[in-house]
Amino acid sequence: MGAEVNETGEVTVEGEFVGKLDGFRFRADKGAGGAEEKTIKTAALQALAPQFHLRADRFYNAPDTEIDFTEQGGLLWGKEAVGKLVVGADALKPQVVAFVDEEAGADVVQKVERRLQHFIDRKIATLFESMLNIQRDESLSGLARGFGFRLVEGFGILPRGEIADEVKALDQDARGALRKHGIRFGQFTVFMPILLKPAPTRLRLVLWSLSNGLDEFPEAPPPGLVTVPSNDSTAKGYHTMSGYRAAGERAIRIDMLERLADMLRSEDSRGGFEAKPDMLSITGMTLEQFAALMQGLGYKAERGEREKVKPVDKALAEAPADAVATAEEATPDTAADIVEAIADDGEAPIAADPAPEAEVPAEIPVTAETETAPGETPEVATPEIEVYYTFTWAVRANRARPERPAGGGRDKPAKS
Numbered sequence: 001m002g003a004e005v006n007e008t009g010e011v012t013v014e015g016e017f018v019g020k021l022d023g024f025r026f027r028a029d030k031g032a033g034g035a036e037e038k039t040i041k042t043a044a045l046q047a048l049a050p051q052f053h054l055r056a057d058r059f060y061n062a063p064d065t066e067i068d069f070t071e072q073g074g075l076l077w078g079k080e081a082v083g084k085l086v087v088g089a090d091a092l093k094p095q096v097v098a099f100v101d102e103e104a105g106a107d108v109v110q111k112v113e114r115r116l117q118h119f120i121d122r123k124i125a126t127l128f129e130s131m132l133n134i135q136r137d138e139s140l141s142g143l144a145r146g147f148g149f150r151l152v153e154g155f156g157i158l159p160r161g162e163i164a165d166e167v168k169a170l171d172q173d174a175r176g177a178l179r180k181h182g183i184r185f186g187q188f189t190v191f192m193p194i195l196l197k198p199a200p201t202r203l204r205l206v207l208w209s210l211s212n213g214l215d216e217f218p219e220a221p222p223p224g225l226v227t228v229p230s231n232d233s234t235a236k237g238y239h240t241m242s243g244y245r246a247a248g249e250r251a252i253r254i255d256m257l258e259r260l261a262d263m264l265r266s267e268d269s270r271g272g273f274e275a276k277p278d279m280l281s282i283t284g285m286t287l288e289q290f291a292a293l294m295q296g297l298g299y300k301a302e303r304g305e306r307e308k309v310k311p312v313d314k315a316l317a318e319a320p321a322d323a324v325a326t327a328e329e330a331t332p333d334t335a336a337d338i339v340e341a342i343a344d345d346g347e348a349p350i351a352a353d354p355a356p357e358a359e360v361p362a363e364i365p366v367t368a369e370t371e372t373a374p375g376e377t378p379e380v381a382t383p384e385i386e387v388y389y390t391f392t393w394a395v396r397a398n399r400a401r402p403e404r405p406a407g408g409g410r411d412k413p414a415k416s
Contacts (some may be wrong), residue, residue: 005051023080024052024100024112045103052104056111067119071219073206075116083116091153091211092124092132124207127200131156131192134181144174151183155204155242156195157254186258188245193255196243198223207414208241216263218242226284227252227293248296250289256282269299269393291389300394308386 009021015354019028026048059077068076075083075096082152083098086316098112125132134140134148147166151158158165167185170178177187182192202220209217218238230239230246244251252260259282267273275290283290291301 005047011044011047011049018044021048021051023077023082024055024098024104024108026101026103038373048101048103049105052101052108055109056104060111062115064119064122067116069120069123069203069206071202071206071212072217075119082112085120085206087210087213091155091207092128092211094207095121096120096130123203127203128156130182130194130196134178137181140177142174143169144177147174148178148181148183151190151192155208155241156200157204157243158190158194159240159245160186160190163190184258186254187261189254189256190238190258191243196253196255201241201243205238205241208237210221212237225253226256230296246296248292249316250285250293250296252283252293267391269391270392272302272392274388274390287387287389291391294389294391298335298394299391302390304388304390305385306388308384341350 005021006012010017011021011026017029019026021027026044028044035320059082062077066078069085070076073085074081075085081099083096085094085158086097088095093332095114096113098109098116100109100112125192131152134152137148140148143166147163147170150166167190179185182194184193185190195201198220205220206217212235214235218234221242227250228242228244230249230251239246240249240254243254245254245257247257260279263276263279274292275287280287280290283293285293291303295301
């Protein structure tokens with residue numbers, strides 16, 4: 001009884017379709033069989049014996065571009081499932097399990113597993129090269145070396161609140177040595193910006209999910225988004241591994257959060273301040289969304305309404321001398337202390353529901369004069385109203401004021 005396998009993996013016995021070869025596993029056709037079922041299956045497996053070896057050789061010599069991993073840890077050859085990742089002794093060294101039928105033989109299993117292991121090892125070495133170089137740097141010693149290994153264990157991202165004491169223990173020379181590897185000591189996160197790209201983020205989430213024994217792996221956020229919805233049902237640490245920090249109903253990308261932190265340091269967080277256009281620009285948020293984000297970061301957002309001032313009127317009303325005097329009276333250290341307090345607080349507090357958005361009346365043109373007929377009452381133009389928020393640091397009763405740096409000066413923003 002003759003059996004054949006075509007280029008698409010379809011198996012036929014004497015011209016009758018009996019199943020298909022999916023990767024290195026035979027999927028029998030449910031309609032095949034009958035009285036001669038056993039005979040047909042035996043003939044099919046006999047036909048597949050040499051096909052398994054031919055496929056294994058072709059797979060072993062296939063380029064890495066033909067192989068990929070899924071966000072659930074599966075391993076694909078083209079569109080065919082050929083294996084999966086399993087946890088290893090080291091989180092950065094996962095093992096593989098090949099999907100190969102027993103009838104294919106031990107040689108085929110070993111060849112497929114070796115090829116899959118080569119693929120994932122090279123993928124990790126390539127996407128995490130900058131991070132793995134920290135372990136290979138023999139010039140790092142003492143606390144700097146220990147911190148570097150700590151960062152590698154965190155897949156290149158560590159919330160500063162979780163390692164505040166370790167960061168404070170590093171002197172400037174140690175920080176400088178670590179910065180040479182691309183490490184940024186941010187106000188909220190210590191991280192490697194290069195590892196926030198989509199490819200390493202996708203792999204980091206798979207490796208992190210494996211090492212934490214998750215049954216279902218969370219997917220990476222869509223590339224290019226500054227903020228994403230904050231889902232409380234996800235496993236603890238998911239937002240960090242995704243490259244985001246949860247703040248109320250939204251999570252913001254950690255590199256954009258650091259840029260926002262630099263802006264906040266120049267504001268009077270105790271006296272109150274309003275959002276600047278640049279703050280809204282880098283977050284890509286409306287004023288109401290930004291207010292909810294700030295609440296998630298530990299600020300109080302007080303909503304108000306006022307008559308909108310035209311740019312020309314505002315310029316005429318400004319008094320440069322008074323502005324300078326006001327700036328000199330501001331307390332210079334409060335904003336720095338606030339940002340440091342938030343950074344050392346670990347996970348951001350969950351904010352209360354933001355105030356509902358107010359409908360802003362459509363703009364009504366205002367003319368210098370309104371013509372009226374004799375005896376009629378002149379129409380008065382309705383002033384344009386704008387919504388604004390005043391942000392102040394919501395001091396927690398159970399938290400002491402952050403310790404100020406020696407000399408009473410203002411702690412400058414950490415340089416990346």
